[in-house]
Every structure is written in structure tokens, then in C-alpha cells.
Amino acid sequence: xxxxxxxxxKDDFLAFVNNLINSFETIGVKEKKGRFVFSHLESAAxxxxxxxxxxxxxxxxxxxxxxxxxxxxxxxxxxELLGDNAKRVIxxxxxxxxxxxxxxxxxxxEGRPDELYKQRRENTIIIGxxxxxxxxxxFASSLGTHVVKDGFDLMLxxxxxxxxxxxxxxxxRKILMDYARNIKEASDQDIKDVENHRKxxxxxxxxxxxxxxxxxxxxxxxxxxxxxWEEESKKCLQCGSCTLVCPTCYCYDxxxxxxxxxxxxxxxxxxxxxxxxxxxxxxxxxxxxKDKSERYRHRFYRKGLYIPMRYNFIACVGCGRCITACxxxxxxxxxVFNTLSRRKHESKGKLVYRMxxxxxxxxxxxxxxxxxxxxxxxxENEKLFEIELLSRxxxxxxxxQFVEVSVFGVGEAPISISSPPSGDNxxxxxxxKVGNLTNRMHSMKEGEKxxxxxxxxxxxxxxxxxxxxxxxxAGGIGIVPLRSLIKYVLSKDNRPRFGxxxxxxxxxxxxxMLFMDEMEKWKEVDDVxxxxxxxxxxxxxxxxxxxxxxxxxxxEIEIQNPKETVSLVVGPPVMYKFVIKCLEDAxxxxxxxxxxxxxxxxxxxxxxxxxxxxxIYVCKEGPVFRYSDxxxxxxxxx
Amino acid sequence: MKPRVAFFDFAGCEGCQLQIxxxxxxxxxxxxIVDIVSFREISDVHSxxxxxxxxxxxxxxxxxEERLKDIREHADILVALGSCACLGGINKMRNRFDExxxxxxxxxxxxxxxxxxxxxHKAKSVDEVVKVDYYIPGCPIDRxxxxxxxxxxxxxKKPELPNYPVCVECxxxxxxxLFDEGRLCLGPITLAGCNAICPSRGSPCIGCRGILExxxxxxxxxxxxxxxxxxxDLKDKWNMFNFGDKIWRKE
Ligand SMILES: Cc1cc2nc3c(=O)[nH]c(=O)nc-3n(C[C@H](O)[C@H](O)[C@H](O)COP(=O)(O)OP(=O)(O)OC[C@H]3O[C@@H](n4cnc5c(N)ncnc54)[C@H](O)[C@@H]3O)c2cc1C
Ligand code: SF4
Ligand code: SF4
Ligand code: SF4
Ligand code: SF4
Ligand code: SF4
Ligand code: FES
Numbered sequence: 001x002x003x004x005x006x007x008x009x010k011d012d013f014l015a016f017v018n019n020l021i022n023s024f025e026t027i028g029v030k031e032k033k034g035r036f037v038f039s040h041l042e043s044a045a046x047x048x049x050x051x052x053x054x055x056x057x058x059x060x061x062x063x064x065x066x067x068x069x070x071x072x073x074x075x076x077x078x079x080e081l082l083g084d085n086a087k088r089v090i091x092x093x094x095x096x097x098x099x100x101x102x103x104x105x106x107x108x109x110e111g112r113p114d115e116l117y118k119q120r121r122e123n124t125i126i127i128g129x130x131x132x133x134x135x136x137x138x139f140a141s142s143l144g145t146h147v148v149k150d151g152f153d154l155m156l157x158x159x160x161x162x163x164x165x166x167x168x169x170x171x172x173r174k175i176l177m178d179y180a181r182n183i184k185e186a187s188d189q190d191i192k193d194v195e196n197h198r199k200x201x202x203x204x205x206x207x208x209x210x211x212x213x214x215x216x217x218x219x220x221x222x223x224x225x226x227x228x229w230e231e232e233s234k235k236c237l238q239c240g241s242c243t244l245v246c247p248t249c250y251c252y253d254x255x256x257x258x259x260x261x262x263x264x265x266x267x268x269x270x271x272x273x274x275x276x277x278x279x280x281x282x283x284x285x286x287x288x289x290k291d292k293s294e295r296y297r298h299r300f301y302r303k304g305l306y307i308p309m310r311y312n313f314i315a316c317v318g319c320g321r322c323i324t325a326c327x328x329x330x331x332x333x334x335x336v337f338n339t340l341s342r343r344k345h346e347s348k349g350k351l352v353y354r355m356x357x358x359x360x361x362x363x364x365x366x367x368x369x370x371x372x373x374x375x376x377x378x379x380e381n382e383k384l385f386e387i388e389l390l391s392r393x394x395x396x397x398x399x400x401q402f403v404e405v406s407v408f409g410v411g412e413a414p415i416s417i418s419s420p421p422s423g424d425n426x427x428x429x430x431x432x433k434v435g436n437l438t439n440r441m442h443s444m445k446e447g448e449k450x451x452x453x454x455x456x457x458x459x460x461x462x463x464x465x466x467x468x469x470x471x472x473x474a475g476g477i478g479i480v481p482l483r484s485l486i487k488y489v490l491s492k493d494n495r496p497r498f499g500x501x502x503x504x505x506x507x508x509x510x511x512x513m514l515f516m517d518e519m520e521k522w523k524e525v526d527d528v529x530x531x532x533x534x535x536x537x538x539x540x541x542x543x544x545x546x547x548x549x550x551x552x553x554x555x556e557i558e559i560q561n562p563k564e565t566v567s568l569v570v571g572p573p574v575m576y577k578f579v580i581k582c583l584e585d586a587x588x589x590x591x592x593x594x595x596x597x598x599x600x601x602x603x604x605x606x607x608x609x610x611x612x613x614x615x616i617y618v619c620k621e622g623p624v625f626r627y628s629d630x631x632x633x634x635x636x637x638x
Numbered sequence: 639m640k641p642r643v644a645f646f647d648f649a650g651c652e653g654c655q656l657q658i659x660x661x662x663x664x665x666x667x668x669x670x671i672v673d674i675v676s677f678r679e680i681s682d683v684h685s686x687x688x689x690x691x692x693x694x695x696x697x698x699x700x701x702x703e704e705r706l707k708d709i710r711e712h713a714d715i716l717v718a719l720g721s722c723a724c725l726g727g728i729n730k731m732r733n734r735f736d737e738x739x740x741x742x743x744x745x746x747x748x749x750x751x752x753x754x755x756x757x758x759h760k761a762k763s764v765d766e767v768v769k770v771d772y773y774i775p776g777c778p779i780d781r782x783x784x785x786x787x788x789x790x791x792x793x794x795k796k797p798e799l800p801n802y803p804v805c806v807e808c809x810x811x812x813x814x815x816l817f818d819e820g821r822l823c824l825g826p827i828t829l830a831g832c833n834a835i836c837p838s839r840g841s842p843c844i845g846c847r848g849i850l851e852x853x854x855x856x857x858x859x860x861x862x863x864x865x866x867x868x869x870x871d872l873k874d875k876w877n878m879f880n881f882g883d884k885i886w887r888k889e
Pocket of ligand 1: 433601
């Protein structure tokens with residue numbers, strides 16, 4: 001300890017707490033049926049600093065389990081960000097929870113900060129407390145989180161008759177000076193007492209990690225196919241408790257709730273959990289982490305590999321809450337990491353894992369107002385919408401990027417931009433009706449308002465494509481994002497910058513084919529070859545092209561210069577494996593294959609966790625990926 | 639046009655309809671967005687002309703089955719309201735006994751069986767007789783869930799039930815887990831949506847909203863051992879609302 005340190009006698013400390021209670025919304029650790037919780041303090045007498053751990057961590061005050069984000073009006077499609085201005089003081093936060101908050105800050109405040117989280121964080125004073133009682137399941141000392149040097153405004157050490165107080169920030173210093181009486185400078189003995197208390201702590205932990213914490217990511221790379229995942233997950237109740245109580249878990253779901261008048265409502269964010277079966281489910285019913293062992297494993301990889309690779313910290317602070325909450329007692333990171341390290345040799349396969357460069361999202365929580373300018377029905381299930389942003393004159397994006405379309409009262413959905421970059425504030429979307437939002441879009445009329453967040457994600461980098469031959473392969477609705485790039489490339493100004501163009505496009509039946517009229521025009525452009533196919537052609541329907549899956553079209557073209565050809569592939573999940581095989585057979589390098597992937601999405605900002613493929617966020621590092629970057633990810637094409 | 643809704647009751651305590659009747663000032667807002675054409679608990683107006691039928695109670699007599707089929711024919715959307723309708727619920731507890739003996743022990747008169755009003759068969763959930771479009775489970779139902787349902791339907795959204803266990807809501811409410819007190823709670827295998835109302839008040843969940851589609855059961859033996867829980871306790875709790883749904887342990 002070498003900061004500014006003070007001492008209060010116990011009575012003066014209690015008076016200090018009471019003064020805080022009178023002036024702020026003051027939260028402290030209280031008892032609840034033999035366990036502890038952070039809750040509103042009515043008087044200093046309720047405050048407990050001898051807690052082992054609270055049921056929920058203080059994250060509930062920054063990212064509440066149920067949070068109203070936006071208040072909206074359905075008719076006018078107007079939304080307003082809801083804030084929380086309360087000035088709070090939280091007393092009794094243990095060091096591991098302070099470390100966890102610092103981790104949450106990196107996720108929620110770096111890049112584009114989450115406005116709601118940031119506001120709460122800035123309005124809250126953290127008064128930490130040294131650990132007096134060690135939780136039976138905690139292994140904080142193995143992670144070095146049983147003590148902290150910063151991240152608090154004040155840090156208390158309750159030594160019985162006296163409370164020693166370390167200053168962590170200027171505002172911490174100020175509330176101490178303003179609200180406490182009889183403050184004395186800590187004596188050498190006081191400081192020694194605190195140091196001795198802290199030094200003795202590690203020996204009091206019953207649970208310990210057998211490996212160095214820096215070794216955890218390396219261990220995990222070796223044990224991806226370890227039998228332990230199956231053995232342990234068999235017992236998993238899929239209850240999500242291990243993530244809900246975790247101070248470093250932060251995944252969430254978003255939904256709209258409307259009042260009985262159907263006129264107004266709120267956009268809600270609630271805690272979600274990657275252990276729950278529907279976490280990755282998309283409208284077509286597909287679930288991307290289907291097996292419970294995959295979901296069980298995913299949590300440990302988040303803690304020990306994916307987040308460490310992304311943010312450079314182990315996303316577990318060893319608080320032991322997950323183990324307490326897990327009824328079959330299988331959620332224990334210390335036990336799992338220790339067992340894996342002991343039984344490392346049993347693993348049947350490794351995980352080669354690298355981060356992929358992502359894009360910082362250009363979006364906040366609140367959508368921008370927009371209006372539907374034009375609607376064009378394309379097929380029975382797809383319509384084209386021309387959207388105009390009302391709050392700006394220009395909208396810059398790359399082909400392959402997407403937006404979140406928001407209709408207050410219904411929700412949001414990620415939709416690719418289908419028109420080429422134009423510079424003005426209009427763009428086109430093509431939407432297939434499959435669920436709530438997409439159905440609503442189909443019933444909307446020209447002139448109706450909606451909201452847009454974006455552009456989001458990483459698109460096709462046109463600079464990288466210059467001078468190359470381009471082979472587009474589209475399956476079904478996959479033509480929608482590719483159309484943006486195709487139209488860009490085929491425009492008069494840009495055409496000379498690219499080589500030969502092949503377009504292979506397949507859909508289910510002739511009436512599912514999109515943009516047939518545009519294809520006719522594209523064909524007229526120099527050096528463009530287009531091949532079309534349908535899976536089946538019902539009797540009586542006119543069709544002058546091929547019948548068969550899209551890969552049959554590879555027989556109809558000759559790729560003249562495979563080494564200098566870049567292929568751009570977008571289609572349903574099942575298509576990729578087969579198309580990629582054809583491309584590799586044709587001699588196209590994996591670094592020259594670009595794919596765009598679909599996953600369930602909510603935030604589009606790399607926070608809610610839904611779109612992950614292993615640790616990669618499709619909304620941030622994708623949806624467009626270089627095949628060579630993702631081919632080794634086990635969760636990519638299952 | 640506002641959807642026309644009607645309520646029908648079969649074998650049940652009408653507690654679910656009461657939850658709706660008790661919505662008080664909200665009921666006035668409710669009738670702004672739907673036309674209630676038949677609801678015995680709040681009015682004696684009846685009409686056979688409706689879009690949405692809310693059916694409460696379980697089905698226990700041939701004459702009920704006929705009536706239910708008739709309702710199905712008239713309704714565009716049929717909703718099972720409450721545990722009795724969704725699962726058979728409490729009424730199914732009697733399914734382990736012989737009907738004739740039951741009648742005799744309850745009414746003291748075996749001959750009643752020939753009276754169609756007493757001609758009962760094993761209690762059935764509504765979907766054992768007709769197709770059900772949506773379920774609003776619970777004993778009784780949760781008013782807010784009913785409200786959300788009506789709002790969804792009226793605003794063109796598909797009503798959805800959560801597909802995760804009660805524990806999720808229980809943890810968000812920061813309850814100490816009852817297993818830690820050595821008490822059996824069906825929370826981990828029961829469909830959420832009630833906001834974990836029972837554990838939040840210190841009572842274990844007894845599964846009134848029904849068991850999850852795929853409950854995790856492989857660990858049950860181990861859990862029972864760890865927390866020193868009696869298997870009969872599970873049987874009793876399970877049978878209360880979910881009688882007949884197989885209990886996993888080989889007996
Ligand atoms: C990067 C990307 C680009 C896309 N581009 C298009 C496009 O151009 N045109 C088009 O018609 N569709 C596109 N989709 C699919 C589209 O997002 C889903 O069909 C849509 O989210 C379904 O929403 P819903 O409310 O109608 O369905 P519901 O089933 O009611 O979905 C509820 C919520 O679940 C999530 N969800 C469900 N399905 C998906 C999904 N397939 N992908 C992501 N989240 C999902 C969303 O958050 C959605 O709001 C794209 C998906 C992604 C990930
Ligand atoms: S994983 Fe478990 S021990 Fe680690 S921080 Fe989360 S709840 Fe605490
Ligand atoms: S708390 Fe335990 S049982 Fe529940 S999801 Fe986590 S690992 Fe599975
Ligand atoms: S579900 Fe419960 S409350 Fe509803 S009718 Fe049946 S017994 Fe009554
Ligand atoms: S008390 Fe019941 S519902 Fe709550 S966490 Fe424990 S088992 Fe789940
Ligand atoms: S906690 Fe269980 S028993 Fe209680 S209302 Fe919910 S589902 Fe029913
Ligand atoms: S992290 Fe939320 S959608 Fe990608």
C-alpha cells in the first residue's frame with residue numbers, strides 16, 4: 001500500500017455510511033436467507049463486510065438483468081434512449097468483483113461505448129472491501145484477484161474496531177472528506193495490519209489452480225476435442241445459472257415490449273446465456289451450437305481463450321459463484337482446468353485459433369430514423385425496399401455490410417445492403433419474410449417509418465479485388481448481398497478495374513430466382529458470364545437454364561485464370577462445404593475465397609454474444625470472411 | 639378489425655379466468671384491443687362468433703370432447719389456458735385410479751356412471767383432443783403472460799413462450815437456491831415464464847407450467863445423492879401437474 005490511507009474508528013465509519021445513505025442511493029452488502037446480496041441500505045447497521053460472496057455480482061447495477069433501453073411510440077416510430085441518472089454508491093465490492101468490473105469496462109466502454117452502461121458506470125462510486133471471509137469455492141488467489149491496486153474509489157479494510165480506508169480516486173477522496181468525521185491518517189501499524197491481512201489471504205483458499213493463469217489459453221488450444229466436455233455436460237441442466245451469476249459474463253438478448261394500448265412500449269435488454277439451447281437459433285430453426293457439450297465447452301473457451309485473445313485478460317476472476325449456483329456442480333473453472341491439464345493427453349483434437357481483424361461498429365443503441373421510399377415485390381416471399389435515412393445526407397458503406405432494421409414494437413433484424421454504394425442517403429434492402437420483423441416489413445407501405453442502425457460489420461474490401469477475375473457464387477437469398485458488389489463492379493466507372501466476371505446463381509425453383517431482369521442487363525456488360533440453375537423445375541414452369549444444385553454450374557464454365565481469381569460465396573449454411581470443394585478443385589486459393597456467413601444477431605456491436613463462431617463475432621469480424629481465416633474454426637461449417 | 643375472443647371452461651377451477659377477470663383497470667384497456675364475445679366470469683353475453691377461443695380446464699367426458707371439437711371448428715386460433723388445459727394438470731392426478739371406483743368413493747353411488755354428466759374418462763389435456771395453436775401454461779396463469787399474449791396477437795407478432803427453465807428467472811431475482819437447503823425444486827426442468835414466483839417466496843417449484851421439452855435428466859441420481867433428496871419427493875411433485883409424463887428413473 002502506498003497511496004493515501006486513512007483510518008476511521010468503527011462508530012465514525014458507521015456514521016460515514018449513514019451520511020452516504022442520506023445523500024446518495026446507497027447500496028451495500030446485506031444478508032438474504034443466509035447468503036449475501038447487494039441491495040439498498042436503509043441504515044449502516046445492515047451493511048455486512050464479512051460476506052464471502054454475493055449471489056449476484058455488482059454487474060447488476062451496470063448491466064441490469066432487465067433493462068429498459070429505449071422508450072418508443074409505435075405509430076410515429078419515435079424512440080428515445082432511456083438513461084439512469086441516479087448517483088449511486090456501492091459499498092463492499094470485493095477485489096475480484098472490481099477486477100471483473102474493469103473487464104466489463106473494456107467490453108462496454110472501449111470503441112463505441114455503450115451509452116447506458118457508461119452513464120451508470122460514471123455515476124457510481126465504488127467502495128471496495130478487502131475479503132474477510134473466503135468463499136469455499138473461490139480460487140481468486142490463484143488468479144491474483146484477491147487483492148486489487150486500482151479500479152475503486154475507496155477501499156475498506158474492516159479490522160474490527162477500526163476501518164482502514166485507501167483512496168483510489170479523487171472523487172473517492174472527496175466523498176470521504178465530505179461525509180466522514182474524525183478522519184485520521186493511518187498509522188504505520190494500521191498499514192502493516194492491512195498488509196498482513198492481505199498477505200495471509202492466499203493460504204486461506206481451499207481451491208487452487210494447478211496451472212499458471214497465463215497457461216490457460218494454451219491448455220485450451222490443446223483440448224478442444226477432450227472427452228471431458230461430453231462427460232461433464234451430460235450432467236448439465238441447461239439452466240444458465242453459471243453464466244447469469246458470473247461477474248464477467250455479459251451476453252444479452254433484446255426484445256420489444258408494448259403496452260396494452262399498442263401505442264407505446266420499450267425496447268428491453270435482458271441477460272442471456274450461451275448455455276441455453278436457443279441462444280444461437282435463427283428464424284429457419286437452425287441452431288449453431290446444437291449439442292449440449294458444445295455449449296458447455298463454449299463457456300470455458302470464452303473464459304479461458306476467446307476473451308483472453310480479444311481483450312488480453314482471463315475472463316474469470318475466480319469468485320466461485322458459478323460453482324455455488326450449479327446444481328450438479330460441473331461449472332467449476334478451477335476443477336475443469338485442473339482436470340484438463342492432468343488429462344491433457346486424452347484430447348483427440350486441437351483448436352487452431354487466431355483473432356481476425358474486425359471493424360468498430362458505427363452504431364449506437366438508438367436506431368436512426370428512416371423511411372421506406374419504394375417497395376418492389378420480387379417473388380412471393382421477397383420484397384425490395386428502398387430506404388432513405390432522414391437524419392443525414394449521405395450513407396457510406398462497403399458492399400457486404402449490413403444494417404439492423406428496427407421497427408419499434410416488433411424488434412430488429414440484420415439485413416444486408418443490396419444496392420451498391422451511391423454516396424447519397426438511400427440504399428436498398430431485399431427482405432424474405434420468415435418471422436416477426438420480416439413479416440411486418442412485408443405488410444408495410446411506402447412512406448412508412450422505421451429505424452436503421454449501421455452500416456455494420458466487415459464487407460468486401462474492393463481494393464483487394466482490383467485487377468482480379470471475380471467468381472460470384474450465390475445460393476438463394478445469398479444473391480442479395482452479392483448484388484451490391486456485382487452492381488458496383490459492373491458500373492461503367494468501375495468495370496475497367498476488374499478482370500473477367502463469372503456469376504453462378506442457384507435457387508430452389510424458377511419463381512424463387514431474384515433479379516432475373518437485372519441479370520439480362522449484367523450479361524450485356526463486357527466479359528461477364530452468367531450461369532443459372534434451379535434445384536427443381538415444377539412441371540409447366542418455363543426455365544431455359546440448368547436444373548440441379550448450384551455446384552453443377554461449375555461444369556458449365558471454365559475458370560481461365562484460377563490463381564488470379566477471387567471467389568465470393570454467399571448462400572445457405574449447407575451450401576458452403578460443397579461450393580468450397582468445387583473452388584479448391586478448380587485451383588482457387590483459400591485466401592482468394594470470400595464468404596459471408598449468417599448467424600443469429602442481436603446487437604451487431606460485438607457485445608451480445610449471439611453471433612459467435614468459436615470466439616469470432618460475425619457482426620464485427622464478418623459477415624464477410626476470408627475462407628483461409630476461418631477454415632480451421634470447428635464451429636464454422638458443421 | 640379487433641379480434642373477437644371467447645372463453646370456455648372445462649374441468650378446472652376457473653382460477654385462470656379469474657386471473658383475467660381480476661385484471662381490473664387493465665381489462666378496460668384490453669377490451670379496446672379485443673372484443674370479448676363470451677366470458678362467463680365477467681358478463682352473460684354469449685356469441686358463437688369468435689376468432690380466438692381460450693379454453694380452460696382439462697377434458698374428462700365424451701360430451702366435453704364434442705363441445706371442444708365444436709369450439710375448434712369455430713375458432714381460427716385456439717389457445718389452451720392454464721395447466722389443466724395445457725397439460726391435464728391437477729385433474730390428471732386421478733388418472734391412476736379406476737373411474738368407477740372414483741365415482742363411488744366421491745359420490746357413494748356407482749350407478750351415476752350411466753348419467754352423461756358423470757360419464758368420465760381419464761382426464762386429457764386439450765391437445766389430446768383437438769389441435770392447439772398456443773399455450774398459456776401455469777396454475778393459475780400469469781396475468782402478464784396473458785397480457786403479452788394478447789398484445790402479440792393483436793400486433794401481428796407470434797406469441798412465444800420461453801424455452802428455458804425457471805432457474806433462469808430465479809437467478810435473475812437473486813434467490814438463494816433451494817437445493818442448498820436440501821429441498822427439491824423442479825425449477826431446473828420446468829418451463830419458465832412465471833418469473834420464478836414460487837422460489838422467490840421460498841417454496842420450491844412444482845412444475846405447474848409443465849416440464850421442458852427436453853429436460854436434462856442424466857444427472858438426477860447424482861443430484862439426489864448430493865443434496866440428500868428423496869425420490870418419492872420427486873414423484874409427488876412431478877405427479878402434481880405432469881402426471882403420466884414419464885419419470886426418468888428406471889424403477
Ligand atoms: C449478416 C446478415 C445478413 C442478412 N441479410 C439478410 C437479407 O439481406 N435479407 C433477408 O431477408 N434476411 C437476411 N438475413 C436474415 C435475417 O436477419 C433473418 O431472417 C431475420 O433476422 C429474421 O427476423 P424475424 O424477426 O423476421 O424472425 P424471428 O424468427 O421472429 O426472429 C427473431 C430475432 O431472432 C434473430 N434472428 C432470427 N433469425 C436470424 C437470422 N437468420 N440471422 C440473424 N438473426 C436472426 C433476430 O435477432 C431476430 O430479430 C441476414 C442475416 C444476417 C446475420
Ligand atoms: S466463471 Fe465462475 S468463478 Fe469465474 S468469474 Fe465467473 S462465476 Fe466467478
Ligand atoms: S449452472 Fe451447471 S447445470 Fe446449469 S447450465 Fe451451468 S453448467 Fe449446466
Ligand atoms: S390451471 Fe389451475 S388455476 Fe387454471 S383452471 Fe386449472 S386448476 Fe384452476
Ligand atoms: S430455487 Fe429452484 S428455480 Fe431457483 S435456482 Fe434453485 S432449482 Fe432453480
Ligand atoms: S415456480 Fe414452478 S410451480 Fe411456481 S408458478 Fe412457476 S412453474 Fe409454477
Ligand atoms: S455480438 Fe451481438 S450480434 Fe454479434
